Amino acid sequence: MKITSRSLLRGSLAASLGLFAALSASPAEAGCPITFDDPMSLGNVFAEARNSFAVWSRLVSGDIATCGGPGAGCWMYRQQCLIGGGAVKLINVDDDSGYGHYHLSFTNPVLTNPATDCFADPGDGKGSGFGFIGQNGQCVAPVWALEPRQLNSHVSDQWIKVWNGNNPNAPAPFRMTKISVGSMPIQVWYRRVPDGLWFHWLVLAANTTFTLDMQLADEVLISGADERLVGSFEIKGFEVL
Structure with missing residues (x-):
């Protein structure tokens, strides 16, 4: 299972190799903001997440319907980003713990x-x-x-996966350059391309926006910094390049 192997990563690979990600104090290149309130993206979530539930969704006969699970034809929240130089990124934000949903809570x-x-x-x-x-x-x-949102996890130990592209089996490289944390500290992991090594920030403090010195990644994973806590963590938004 993914969660088991990820726990092994924390205890062995990251610790033994001493791979720790860094925060950047220098100005970052402007990227594309993902703030969970893009009208087109919310319109492509089943029922516009009107009850706050973002579930697996897909397009069926011109309408948005529910979908049985992750795959190339299904998504939870997906936003197209146009970045300098005409580059286009399709940023996907998915549940990676099998809960089948997270919350796009109204603010x-x-x-x-x-x-x-x-x-x-x-x-x-x-x-x-x-x-x-x-x-x-x-x-x-x-x-x-048209209503502003933030992402709330189902529980503190839920993992949220961020990736780029329309094929989850072959995600395209991207970088997360900023993240705005809500009322619970979070941890952020990313898998570097092309060598597949994992880097992490184990504790990003609550109610803070961080600039991340992230290298090119094909997958970013986010969870509560302390998975034993009761409640959900919040992601107010993040920025990608």
């Missing part, structure tokens, strides 16, 4: 305050989602794909 306080939020069902067969109580006392559905 608009009107949708998160028990005094003002509610659940609205537009009747499209995809269920209800977060709404707000209007002036007439009725529950109003916002335009879910």
Whole structure:
């Protein structure tokens, strides 16, 4: 299983070879921000993650439907990035622990305050989602794909995988240059190309934005820094090159 082999990596490869990633204090080249609020990307998640659940999704007969699991034709959150020089990256953010979802939580306080939020069902067969109580006392559905979000894990030991391209078996190289951490410390691992060695930051502090001195990678993995904690970790966003 992936989690088992990853634990072995922490105890053997990373420790014995002394491979530790570094934070950069120098100015970084501007990249593409992934802040989980791109309208096109949210529109390609089943039901626009209106109930906060980002699940495996795919395009079926012109509509977004659920999908049984990871694969070339399925995604959770996928955003196209145009970077300097005309380079195009397709950044995928997936569950890598078998939970089948993570949360794209709303950050608009009107949708998160028990005094003002509610659940609205537009009747499209995809269920209800977060709404707000209007002036007439009725529950109003916002335009879910236009609402700002952040990623919340299902639990603290869930692993989130970030990769580039449309083929999970042959991801394209990229670099994560920044990450904004929420209320729980996280750990970040990446696999360097072309040699496949793993590097890591074991503790990135909560409520902080970090500039990462990351080399070219084909996979980035994120989890809570202490997997025993109760609750979820938050990723407010990250930046890629």
